[in-house]
Amino acid sequence: MRHVRDVIRLKSAGMPTREIARRLGTAPSTVRLTIRRFEAAGLTWPLSDDLTDPVLEARLFAGVGAGSGTRRGHRRQAEPDWAAVHRELRRKHVTLSILWEEYIAGEPGRYRYSRFCELYRAWEGRLSVTMRQSHAAGDKLFVDYAGDGVPVVIDRLTGERRIAQIFVAVLGASSFTYAQATWTQGLADWIGGHVGAFEAIGGVPALLVPDNTKTAVIKACLYDPQINRSYADMAAHYGIAILPARPRRPRDKAKVEQAVLMVERWLLGRLRHRIFHSLAEVNAAIAELLVRLNEERPIRRLGVTRRKLLEEIDRPALKALPENPYVFAEWRICRVSIDYHVEVEAHYYSVPHRFVRAEVEVRFTARTVEIFHRGERIAAHQRMSGNHKHTTVPEHMASSHRRYAGWTIERIRKDAASIGPATAALCDLILDERAHPEQGFRACLRAIDIGARTYGSVKSILANNLDRRPSPKRPADDAPILHPNIRGPRYYN
Numbered sequence: 001m002r003h004v005r006d007v008i009r010l011k012s013a014g015m016p017t018r019e020i021a022r023r024l025g026t027a028p029s030t031v032r033l034t035i036r037r038f039e040a041a042g043l044t045w046p047l048s049d050d051l052t053d054p055v056l057e058a059r060l061f062a063g064v065g066a067g068s069g070t071r072r073g074h075r076r077q078a079e080p081d082w083a084a085v086h087r088e089l090r091r092k093h094v095t096l097s098i099l100w101e102e103y104i105a106g107e108p109g110r111y112r113y114s115r116f117c118e119l120y121r122a123w124e125g126r127l128s129v130t131m132r133q134s135h136a137a138g139d140k141l142f143v144d145y146a147g148d149g150v151p152v153v154i155d156r157l158t159g160e161r162r163i164a165q166i167f168v169a170v171l172g173a174s175s176f177t178y179a180q181a182t183w184t185q186g187l188a189d190w191i192g193g194h195v196g197a198f199e200a201i202g203g204v205p206a207l208l209v210p211d212n213t214k215t216a217v218i219k220a221c222l223y224d225p226q227i228n229r230s231y232a233d234m235a236a237h238y239g240i241a242i243l244p245a246r247p248r249r250p251r252d253k254a255k256v257e258q259a260v261l262m263v264e265r266w267l268l269g270r271l272r273h274r275i276f277h278s279l280a281e282v283n284a285a286i287a288e289l290l291v292r293l294n295e296e297r298p299i300r301r302l303g304v305t306r307r308k309l310l311e312e313i314d315r316p317a318l319k320a321l322p323e324n325p326y327v328f329a330e331w332r333i334c335r336v337s338i339d340y341h342v343e344v345e346a347h348y349y350s351v352p353h354r355f356v357r358a359e360v361e362v363r364f365t366a367r368t369v370e371i372f373h374r375g376e377r378i379a380a381h382q383r384m385s386g387n388h389k390h391t392t393v394p395e396h397m398a399s400s401h402r403r404y405a406g407w408t409i410e411r412i413r414k415d416a417a418s419i420g421p422a423t424a425a426l427c428d429l430i431l432d433e434r435a436h437p438e439q440g441f442r443a444c445l446r447a448i449d450i451g452a453r454t455y456g457s458v459k460s461i462l463a464n465n466l467d468r469r470p471s472p473k474r475p476a477d478d479a480p481i482l483h484p485n486i487r488g489p490r491y492y493n
Contacts, residue, residue, distance in 0.1 A: 004060065005047070007034045012045040034060075080116070082123040083302045090173040090313050091137050096120065135172030138317025140243075141205045143169045143194065145185050145213075146260050148268055152276045164282050166267070167193030170259035174309035176201065176294055179263050181282040190215045191234050191328050198238060199325070201310070203318025208235060208242045217244050229331040233363075237326040239319060266293055329365045336360060340396060344369055346386030350396040351379045 010020045017035075021028040037060045047056070080103055088094050100116045111119065149163040164181040167190070178197040182189035198204055210216040218226040225244050227235075235242050267289050276282045294306040302309075334342045336355050341348040344362055349369050351360065361372045364383060371379040381391050409431060416427040 004034055004038070004056065007031055008038055008043075008045050008047075011035055079119075080111075082120055083304075085120060086124065087302065087304070087309065087313060090135060136317070137173045137313045138203070138205050138315075138319075140172040140207045140209050141169055141197065141201075141240075142172065142209045142259065143167070143197070144211050144257070144260055146179075146264055146268070148264055150181060150268065150271060150276065150282050152279065152282060154277070156277065164276075164279055165189070166263060166286075167196075168260050168263050169193065169197035171201065171205065171310065171314055174306055174314045175259070175299060176306045176310040176314065177259050177263065177290065179267060179286050179290060181279055181286060183279060185213075185215060187215050187228065187230055187330070188328050191231065191326070194234060195325050198321060201314075201318065202321070203315065204238045204240055204321060205314075205318060206241065208240055210242065210244055212244050216242070230329060233329060233331075234326045238322060262293075327365050327367075329363050332362045332364070334360055334362050340398075341390060341392070342371060346388055347384045348388075348390040349379065349381045349384075350390070350392040352396045353398040 006024055007020055010023070011017075011031075015023075017031050018028050021031045024031070041060055085096075085099050088099055089096070096117055097113065100111075100113050103116065104110050146166040146168055149165050151161045152164050154160055154162050162183070164183060165185050167180045167182055169178045170176065178200045180193050180196045182193060194208070212225070216228055216231050218228055227242050227244075232242065267286055270289060271282075271285055274285065276285070294310075296305065298305055299309070332344070334344070336342055336351055336358050337348075338356055340353040340356050341350050342360060342362060344364055349371065351371050351373075355373055355378060358373055360378070363370045363372065367383050369381045369383050370377055379393070379396065381393075384391055412427055412431070413424060417424040
């Protein structure tokens with residue numbers, strides 16, 4: 001508007017059009033067009049003080065864009081459906097040029113391409129920041145946790161409360177929103193939220209955009225962020241890439257920040273007076289409100305629901321879900337013990353004995369334990385409870401240890417009885433106290449081997465882990481020498 005006022009001021013002073021254009025650095029045709037519009041609007045110089053720039057613009061450009069163009073007598077043109085244009089631009093390979101060609105195909109003489117683009121950009125500028133961002137169909141899923149949670153009464157008698165965290169995911173193109181309550185923001189709940197989001201969407205986008213939370217990103221870096229091993233494992237299962245938001249770049253995640261704000265207002269505001277006694281109750285209430293948000297409430301200025309945008313725009317570009325959902329697994333680096341077992345969550349799992357003292361990677365789920373050495377799986381077990389006991393595969397044992405497999409409960413009791421009644425009673429006690437008598441073989445065999453006759457002897461065996469050491473070898477063809485002055489190897493054990 002400053003140039004308009006300058007043009008009219010100089011023209012009123014009698015300056016030629018070309019000199020006005022030279023002084024203002026604009027084209028003479030622009031100067032002439034400005035003067036014609038000023039005269040057509042019935043305005044005179046000097047302008048009144050109450051004629052502000054917005055009012056002046058409305059007077060000078062009334063009918064421009066919605067009118068017929070530059071020629072008089074033409075009928076008023078209908079504005080394109082800019083919301084539909086905006087939606088179509090999110091489809092892959094669609095450009096403004098293509099949409100303009102479709103726009104003029106039905107009726108030539110409508111807006112020219114430059115004016116079409118100018119009007120669209122003006123309409124787009126009135127959208128929110130997150131809606132103006134360019135998101136291709138099926139491209140990005142933004143994920144984060146809401147800042148506030150939902151209080152849950154976990155003890156009806158004492159009224160003790162626990163805060164449930166709210167996981168939020170939103171698709172970039174359609175703004176389809178998913179939320180799920182979890183007890184923590186830990187790795188298991190974080191990945192569980194992703195699995196739920198993929199199921200709700202019914203497909204898999206190309207990219208995941210998390211914040212630089214420690215749960216997802218071990219080491220934040222602008223060029224090469226280090227992703228958590230389990231998180232990367234989940235992404236590989238679904239065939240999706242992880243692209244963390246850049247550090248200190250809030251606009252990279254503006255979509256999910258807006259979604260988090262909306263979830264806090266749409267969900268938490270409506271749930272503030274309700275009392276929940278379980279996480280399942282919270283998620284049931286969230287699911288009901290998400291139906292209203294995604295399927296009943298149109299997006300402002302676009303005039304369509306998130307569900308419709310999902311089906312029309314994102315759905316064709318999403319990858320299909322894998323046959324089975326991802327099962328959460330943790331990774332841990334361990335060192336194989338001298339007894340060729342690895343400790344995982346207070347239980348011991350065997351590996352082939354040649355890997356004694358080797359560093360291995362353990363991948364464990366709720367049901368399985370897999371052990372890898374240099375990328376090769378060397379053992380797999382069913383997950384057991386943390387009872388400080390052993391799960392051993394016979395083939396993993398050293399040949400000298402496999403002789404235990406030939407021992408039976410009856411043989412152990414017979415050999416123990418040959419030493420004395422106290423040893424027999426002690427072995428019976430060891431065997432009876434174990435859930436599986438075979439788990440007591442090592443302690444009993446050690447007691448038999450050294451001829452233990454007292455409680456203290458066996459207590460020393462167990463306290464010093466002597467039952468885990470191999471027994472001394474003795475030639476089978478050498479008869480023992482019995483003499484009161486010869487102590488023998490048993491004494492020194």
